[in-house]
Amino acid sequence: MARRRKKLGEILVGWNVVTPEALNDALAYATQHGKRVGEALIELELASEDDVTKALATQFDLEYVDLDKNVQVPAALSLIPEKIIKDERVLPMEKVDNRLKIIISDPLNLELLDKLRFLLGMELECALAPRSKIQRFIDHFLGGYGTSVDDAIEEIDHDATLHAREVEAHKKALEAADEDAPVIKLINLLIGEAVRMRSSDIHVEPMADRVRVRYRVDGVCLERDNIPKSMQGSVIARLKIMSGIDIAEKRLPQDGRIKMKIGASPIDFRVSSLPAYHGESIVLRILRPDSVKIGITGLGFEEDDYERFQKIIRQPNGIFLVTGPTGSGKTTTLYAALQELNRPDRKIITAEDPVEYNFAGMNQCQVKEEIGLSFARILRAMLRQAPNIILVGEIRDREVGEVAVQAALTGHLVFSTLHTNDASSAITRLIDMGIKPFLVASSIQAIMAQRLIRVVCHECKEVDPSPNRFVLKMLGITDDDLEGHHVYRGRGCNRCGNVGFRGRQGLFEMLAMNNELRELAFNRAPTNQLRRAAVASGMRTLLEDGKLKILRGVTTPDEVARIAQMEGVLAED
Numbered sequence: 249m250a251r252r253r254k255k256l257g258e259i260l261v262g263w264n265v266v267t268p269e270a271l272n273d274a275l276a277y278a279t280q281h282g283k284r285v286g287e288a289l290i291e292l293e294l295a296s297e298d299d300v301t302k303a304l305a306t307q308f309d310l311e312y313v314d315l316d317k318n319v320q321v322p323a324a325l326s327l328i329p330e331k332i333i334k335d336e337r338v339l340p341m342e343k344v345d346n347r348l349k350i351i352i353s354d355p356l357n358l359e360l361l362d363k364l365r366f367l368l369g370m371e372l373e374c375a376l377a378p379r380s381k382i383q384r385f386i387d388h389f390l391g392g393y394g395t396s397v398d399d400a401i402e403e404i405d406h407d408a409t410l411h412a413r414e415v416e417a418h419k420k421a422l423e424a425a426d427e428d429a430p431v432i433k434l435i436n437l438l439i440g441e442a443v444r445m446r447s448s449d450i451h452v453e454p455m456a457d458r459v460r461v462r463y464r465v466d467g468v469c470l471e472r473d474n475i476p477k478s479m480q481g482s483v484i485a486r487l488k489i490m491s492g493i494d495i496a497e498k499r500l501p502q503d504g505r506i507k508m509k510i511g512a513s514p515i516d517f518r519v520s521s522l523p524a525y526h527g528e529s530i531v532l533r534i535l536r537p538d539s540v541k542i543g544i545t546g547l548g549f550e551e552d553d554y555e556r557f558q559k560i561i562r563q564p565n566g567i568f569l570v571t572g573p574t575g576s577g578k579t580t581t582l583y584a585a586l587q588e589l590n591r592p593d594r595k596i597i598t599a600e601d602p603v604e605y606n607f608a609g610m611n612q613c614q615v616k617e618e619i620g621l622s623f624a625r626i627l628r629a630m631l632r633q634a635p636n637i638i639l640v641g642e643i644r645d646r647e648v649g650e651v652a653v654q655a656a657l658t659g660h661l662v663f664s665t666l667h668t669n670d671a672s673s674a675i676t677r678l679i680d681m682g683i684k685p686f687l688v689a690s691s692i693q694a695i696m697a698q699r700l701i702r703v704v705c706h707e708c709k710e711v712d713p714s715p716n717r718f719v720l721k722m723l724g725i726t727d728d729d730l731e732g733h734h735v736y737r738g739r740g741c742n743r744c745g746n747v748g749f750r751g752r753q754g755l756f757e758m759l760a761m762n763n764e765l766r767e768l769a770f771n772r773a774p775t776n777q778l779r780r781a782a783v784a785s786g787m788r789t790l791l792e793d794g795k796l797k798i799l800r801g802v803t804t805p806d807e808v809a810r811i812a813q814m815e816g817v818l819a820e821d
Contacts, residue, residue, distance in 0.1 A: 256286055259303040260295055270294045273545050280543055291538075292546050293751050296706045296743070297378040301353065304376055308355045311375040313341075315351075315385050316742055324348060327368065335511070336360055337382045347371045353379035380743070383444060383511075431482045435490070438472070439517070439532070443510045445745065448534055452487065454480050454527035465745070466702045466752050467575060480527055487530050491519035499523055506532070518604065535604050544584045547577075548753030550796055553788065556758055557696070561585045566693030567656045569643075571668045577700045577754055578665040579604075582639060585663060586610065589637055598639035599626040615641070627651040631658070640664040646682040653683060656691040670790070671697040671759035672778040675769050689761075689769040697757040699790060699811045701803045702749035708741035709801070719805045723812075725795055736801040753802060755812060757790045 254262075257271045266274070266289065278288035286304065289295040305312040324340040325333075327348060332338065338360065339351040348370045352360070361372060438461060442450045447463040452475075454460075459475040475483055488495045491504030506517040516535040521528045549557060560568055568585075570578040583605065586596055590609045601615035601623070611633070613626045623640060624647040630638055642665050643649045656662045668674045674695045678688045715735040738748025759765070759782045768778055783789065788796075794808035 254307060256300070256303050256307055259306055260289070260299065263299075263303070265295050265299045265303075277543050277545055281541060291542065293703055293706060293753075297380055298707065298743075301376050301378045304355060308376075310355060313351050313375045313377045315377050315381040328364070332364075332367075334386055337379060337386065337511075338364070339377075339382060339385060341375070343370075347373055349373045349375060351375045351377045351382060353377060353382055380444075384742070387441075387444070431479065431486050434475070435483065435486050439508065440510055441472075442532075443515055443534060450532040450534070452483065452530040452532075454484075454524065454529065456526055459483060465747075466749055467700055468702070468747075470745075470747075484521075484528050484530060487519065487532070488521065491517070493519065493521055498528060516604075518602070537605055541587065542580070542584065544588055547581060547584060548797075548802075549756060550788070550793065553756050553758050553793075556694075556760060557585075558588075560694045560760065561589060561661075563661060563693050565656055565659045565661055567652060567662045567664065567691050568693055569664055569666050569674050569695045571666045571671060571674050571695060571697045572699060573667065573669075575700070576698055577752075578698065579641075581696070581698060581754070582663050582665065583607070586637070586639060594636040595634065596637045596639070597630045597633060597635040598641070599623050599630065600639070600641040611635075623648045624651055627655065631655055631660070635660060637661045638663070642666070643678070643681075649678055649681050649683045650687075653687045653691045657687070669697070670775075670779065671695040671757045671787070672782055673775050675765075675778055676772075676775050679769070679772060685770050685772055689766040692761050692769075694761060695759045697759075697790060699755045700752045701755055701794065701797065701807050701811050703751045703753050703802055704736050704804060705738040705741060705744035705748055705750040707743040707750075708739040708748065709736055710739050711735070712737040712804070715805055719809050722809060723791065723795055723798070723805055725798065725805065729795070729799065733799045734801065735798060735805060737804055749803075749807070753797070755790045755793045755797070755808070757787065757793065759787050760785075 257266075257275070260266045261268055261271055270292075271285075271289075271294075274285055274288040274292055274294055277283070277292060278285045281288070283291070286300040290297050290300055302312050304310075324343045327343065328338065328340045328350075333340075337353060340348055341351055342349045346369075348368060350364070350372055352374055353376065354360075355374060355376060361374070365372060438450065442463045445463055445465055447465050448467075449464040451462040451464070451469065452459060453462070454477075458477050459480050461472045461475060462469045463472055464470075485495055488502075488504070491506045493502045493504040501523065502521045504519040504521075506519060508515055508517070513536075518533040518535060520531045520533070522531075523529075544554070544557065570581050572578050586598075587607070590596060590607070592609075595611070596609070597611045597613065599613045599615060603612045603614045606612065613630075615621060615623055615626065623642075623644065627638070627640060627648065628651060638652075638655055638660050640648065640652055640662065643652060652662050652664060666674050666677060668677050672695075674697075675688060675692070678692075679685050712735045715737075720735075738744060738750075740746035740748045744750040761769075762785055764781055764785065765778065768781055773781075791808070791812045794803070794812045797803050798805055798808055
């Protein structure tokens with residue numbers, strides 16, 4: 249009788265890498281998003297890519313190869329065409345007689361294995377390595393897109409003839425379809441590297457003597473390199489051509505869009521140009537559909553806030569507001585809620601500026617102020633479309649706020665965002681806009697403030713032997729709180745780029761309206777009074793949520809101190 253092959257989850261639970269509860273969360277996430285359980289565990293940061301790959305190797309009785317341990321350039325590298333190696337992320341390592349040893353990341357990719365057997369006419373012996381490490385190996389030894397960013401910059405820097413020609417007529421040169429042109433190669437390398445580093449933005453910033461390139465990874469800008477000042481015109485012109493921006497207009501801000509295939513994934517980029525003192529500054533916002541499809545379980549809610557959130561988004565009507573500064577994950581949270589509610593029996597309409605991600609089953613409307621298609625106008629038209637759920641990208645003024653309130657009071661569930669520092673401030677902000685207090689009090693179901701904090705890298709996570717006592721005191725963490733808990737930090741490794749953090753989670757402050765809060769709103773109570781009443785009714789503040797995540801080892805005290813409102817400590821003492 250054949251031995252039953254253990255499931256991946258069973259192996260990881262047996263190794264104490266994940267708990268049975270965490271595995272159940274990953275299984276639910278995998279079912280909801282059509283992913284494998286291993287992918288779900290990695291995306292939810294419940295297990296590292298190394299652990300999942302080692303478990304796959306055990307499951308399929310294959311060798312695990314650690315590509316970080318001085319693996320030399322294999323002699324068999326030339327046996328498989330370079331394009332297949334880069335596109336499929338497969339590494340030929342060693343040929344013995346008519347048998348080729350290859351390293352792959354997915355043992356179930358039978359189509360690839362059949363293709364290689366047919367192409368090479370050999371038997372294959374498979375070994376496993378994490379997908380990201382295979383990619384790094386390819387980038388290092390094969391140059392990823394043909395060379396490295398540093399080599400491309402050096403090539404440009406030493407080509408004086410190219411400088412003179414492109415400064416005079418860069419538009420003509422860049423419009424040519426020669427993908428081997430140095431500037432085109434450099435831009436492709438920068439974009440490809442930024443995507444692989446999980447960047448959210450690429451910043452190209454002209455300075456007095458150079459062009460600075462920075463990537464924003466997990467909300468923090470990292471300086472990548474400097475491009476020679478003499479190439480500023482060519483680099484900016486190339487980016488403008490790719491994004492469909494007027495290359496001749498250098499005095500006004502412009503917006504554009506780029507669609508590119510990076511590896512096997514199509515990626516969209518939203519491009520913004522801004523005239524500055526030393527030349528046009530260009531920012532590319534990287535739009536990955538997967539980044540907003542993480543599901544509610546991946547947002548980082550504590551268990552009680554998760555249950556409260558689920559209850560709120562299933563209300564039949566009312567307004568649910570998410571507040572916070574730009575880049576705090578408000579849109580991702582609302583999209584997660586909409587995906588949970590996106591069923592054939594519900595009609596969902598959104599008004600966005602701009603529409604960054606497309607979702608099946610939702611009617612998404614793009615705001616176009618230049619033709620008079622404003623948030624308010626779309627909202628009024630929406631109500632004639634008989635929706636169940638409405639998403640308004642942002643309540644910016646009284647007109648939009650009043651239409652949203654009327655929609656909530658006439659039986660619609662309305663989601664929207666607002667720029668305030670905490671949850672209780674949103675009530676006074678709406679009243680200050682000119683919306684009548686009794687309408688605010690009766691229409692709002694809940695307000696949630698949020699921030700994003702970096703998560704300690706699972707690969708290099710370790711106990712911090714001497715956490716900063718001053719920061720702990722500022723956060724209100726006492727020795728009694730630390731009893732039975734440890735403060736963790738990231739040592740820094742290849743997986744996290746030696747920063748000690750990888751990925752982000754939310755800090756949340758959930759204010760659910762009750763009779764006392766509605767009465768205070770109706771009477772125009774000040775923000776501090778609303779906040780005290782909300783805390784008394786069970787609201788956990790951003791700072792308190794951060795403290796819980798420190799004690800659970802999710803993040804560090806310094807990270808919470810950097811993100812959470814420190815004045816909250818003084819106000820609550």
